[in-house]
Amino acid sequence: MTIKSLDIIHDEHRALAAMLSGLRSIASGIEAGRLKPDYDLLESMIEYIDKVPEKVHHPKEDQYLFAKLRQRCAEALPVIERLETEHRQGDARMATLRDALASYRQQGDAGFQGYHEALKTYIEQEWKHMNTEEREVFPLAKAHLTAEDWAEIDAAFLSNQNPWEGAAGEYRALFSKIVNIAPAPVGLGG
């Protein structure tokens, strides 16, 4: 059976992973002395993660997929509760990362280590979170949700099929801007 909503979540995870990979590569480049910090770029990348995965992607998972799985599978409750808690903590985790970047901007080189550590923590948490969803929740959902459940969830996801672009294409423009200014080989910038 084809499950469109899980395909959409996979696609959105891939987009988030690309942004995280970009942030990590740029930080490694700065650490190695190959790149100079472009604070506006880093701010844009963090803004993208805040506006799209945190504000659009996670609520959609909570509202439709997790809500339905709660009703069908008691075994899934602990992992769902853990993931929902992580979703609720999203704003605080973003704030920590944003604060670390603000300190880095203010302090210059002296603030890099703090920013780098905060970034590594954020990336590690996000990867763990996505892996838990894909390796633990998706199999349970496939095993326990009915065709009617999936039809309902898919309909909800498909009605908002491309949240990454935003209603007026604003997120698409932000993504393209990031790709254009991020230094090569991460992006197309100089």
Added chain:
Amino acid sequence: MSNMLLEAKEVHTYYGASHILHGIDFSIREGEGIALMGRNGMGKSTLIKSMLGIVRPRHGRVLVRGDDYSRARTFQTAQQGIAYVPEGRGIFKSLTVRENLLMSARAGIDGRREWTFERVMETFPRLGERINNGGWQLSGGEQQMLTIGRALMTNPDLLILDEATEGLAPLIAMEIWRIVKEIRRTGIATVIVDKNHGAVTSICDRAMILVKGQVVFDGTSDEIRAQPELIQKHLGV
């Protein structure tokens, strides 16, 4: 149903004594998108090259819009509205971005000129910033954009992308997929060869998997995405 654009019928291709394609059937209609997948060395690029006359099949037929192009030269096939973005990009490094684009400008097979220089600039604003740079001065991602832009300047009905994101960072690859999605929405049929099965099956309607020069799966993208065990078995991911 829309018209057939390009077909391979029972194609057998060899490199010397090595039998690469074992009687492959392939077809793509106007407006269709096909993800052509398989591990390295399974015959994906050879199939593309066999249909374009870059490599000559030993047996079988290639049809373009129903006409036999089995013995046609590559430029004759290209003139039928088929554009090719080759693996390795193949831009002219001694020419500027502008020259690379303008040299390929021509009307489509029905005289249509939807893809103008200006439209390519709108689609790839980054190329606009590099317009007078030489091809050799471009990054890998910029070269890939230039190659796709150059293909669009021929106003094709079919765009063939061979490993369009190979060697590119994830952010650039995502941007290229976003642009290819936009191109697909304009109605250009597309064949995409790529290892990223998630990205290509989200763009294309149909998917094919080649294993050792034979088609082992030909179905919708939804069908292949619903069978992760098949992806694991044949693509190793």
